[in-house]
Amino acid sequence: MRIERLEMRHVSMPLVAPFETSFGVEQDREAIILRLDSEGVTGWGECVAGGWPGYSYETVQTAWHMIQDHLAPLILGQEVEDPSDYRQRIAHLKGHPLAKAGLELAFWDLAGRAADRSLMSMLGGQRQRVAVGVSIGIQPSRGELVEMVEAYVEMGYPRIKLKIKPGRDVADVRAVRQAFGELPLQVDANSAYSLDDAEIFDAMDDLGLLLIEQPLAEDDLVDHAKLQARLKTPLCLDESILSARHARQALEIGACRVINIKPARVSGLREAVAIHDLCWAQEVPVWCGGMLETGIGRAANLALASLPGFTLPGDISATERYYRQDIAEPAFVLEDGMIKVPQGKGLGIEVIQDALDKVTVRSTILQPGSKANRRAS
Ligand code: OSB
Numbered sequence: 001m002r003i004e005r006l007e008m009r010h011v012s013m014p015l016v017a018p019f020e021t022s023f024g025v026e027q028d029r030e031a032i033i034l035r036l037d038s039e040g041v042t043g044w045g046e047c048v049a050g051g052w053p054g055y056s057y058e059t060v061q062t063a064w065h066m067i068q069d070h071l072a073p074l075i076l077g078q079e080v081e082d083p084s085d086y087r088q089r090i091a092h093l094k095g096h097p098l099a100k101a102g103l104e105l106a107f108w109d110l111a112g113r114a115a116d117r118s119l120m121s122m123l124g125g126q127r128q129r130v131a132v133g134v135s136i137g138i139q140p141s142r143g144e145l146v147e148m149v150e151a152y153v154e155m156g157y158p159r160i161k162l163k164i165k166p167g168r169d170v171a172d173v174r175a176v177r178q179a180f181g182e183l184p185l186q187v188d189a190n191s192a193y194s195l196d197d198a199e200i201f202d203a204m205d206d207l208g209l210l211l212i213e214q215p216l217a218e219d220d221l222v223d224h225a226k227l228q229a230r231l232k233t234p235l236c237l238d239e240s241i242l243s244a245r246h247a248r249q250a251l252e253i254g255a256c257r258v259i260n261i262k263p264a265r266v267s268g269l270r271e272a273v274a275i276h277d278l279c280w281a282q283e284v285p286v287w288c289g290g291m292l293e294t295g296i297g298r299a300a301n302l303a304l305a306s307l308p309g310f311t312l313p314g315d316i317s318a319t320e321r322y323y324r325q326d327i328a329e330p331a332f333v334l335e336d337g338m339i340k341v342p343q344g345k346g347l348g349i350e351v352i353q354d355a356l357d358k359v360t361v362r363s364t365i366l367q368p369g370s371k372a373n374r375r376a377s
């Protein structure tokens with residue numbers, strides 16, 4: 001398909017409530033929405049790089065530069081057959097998985113819409129609904145945390161994840177465990193600890209958690225292996241796993257027993273499926289993580305989570321948990337602790353142009369031979 005046009009929009013979307021993690025507080029979700037046009041077909045993508053390098057080194061600004069100046073010139077005016085062809089064209093460029101994944105997603109949507117196939121069927125998904133949970137940010141107080149958990153349990157979320165950070169860990173988690181007995185519960189530290197904090201995780205080991213997500217630094221598989229060796233609770237890696245190779249090595253050295261797969265973090269859906277396949281073959285449970293995506297990115301996460309190896313509930317919550325007004329429809333709703341996987345062609349959602357216009361803070365249109373394109377090539 002000849003790629004005629006790439007539109008980039010930096011968006012800032014107000015969240016229904018601030019989301020606090022060990023790396024900071026988000027009030028408005030920043031992202032880049034991408035629109036590809038080819039031969040009368042449009043494909044949408046979302047790059048989830050945020051406003052500052054808290055989760056990853058990438059930011060909206062670095063991703064903007066990467067997409068505009070390095071990725072776009074490799075596709076504009078070119079015949080790009082499908083997402084695999086796109087991947088080959090960009091394979092020589094180092095790093096920047098969030099930027100690469102955002103544009104790959106637009107190619108998946110484009111390919112699906114052109115071939116009249118759903119993303120779920122293109123990826124090999126097998127279920128119409130997927131089990132989901134909710135990720136709860138750090139709350140101002142322990143009491144408010146317990147109330148927040150109660151509210152989500154009442155809404156029907158069958159699994160709760162609590163964000164933790166030093167000083168807001170064991171006591172918070174214990175309070176939630178005491179209030180909710182058998183509730184399926186897990187925690188996410190977003191790499192806020194070191195092996196010197198092992199005693200905190202020893203204490204956490206008795207709280208019946210499904211898993212402990214990314215306790216240590218993202219580039220520290222070796223210490224994760226040491227920590228895993230002393231715990232009964234499975235460690236789950238998020239930030240550390242950027243490719244199927246990392247996943248294989250982490251499992252080989254015992255750095256984790258579960259993997260959180262986020263298509264964005266691993267450069268896109270193709271690599272996400274490769275990690276799924278590797279884990280499925282080894283009977284390692286995986287689940288689909290989230291990055292507070294808009295309806296565009298969450299549609300893709302739902303399709304991915306419909307693969308058979310996604311045996312744990314994903315961080316894919318209902319639209320109303322994130323945004324009062326999303327930029328895509330239909331909204332995703334929770335039913336019996338699950339969300340339906342879109343079955344329409346491509347991502348199976350429609351972008352709401354007015355809503356997108358309202359949250360756009362800057363935009364650019366790149367075409368073959370346009371200024372930004374020439375400057376970089
Ligand atoms: O570490 O899983 C994470 C959100 C932003 C950045 C990192 C993470 C998260 C979440 C929220 O936990 C998951 C979601 O509901 O999208």
Ligand code: MG
Pocket residue numbers: 188190213214238239260289
């Ligand atoms: Mg995480």
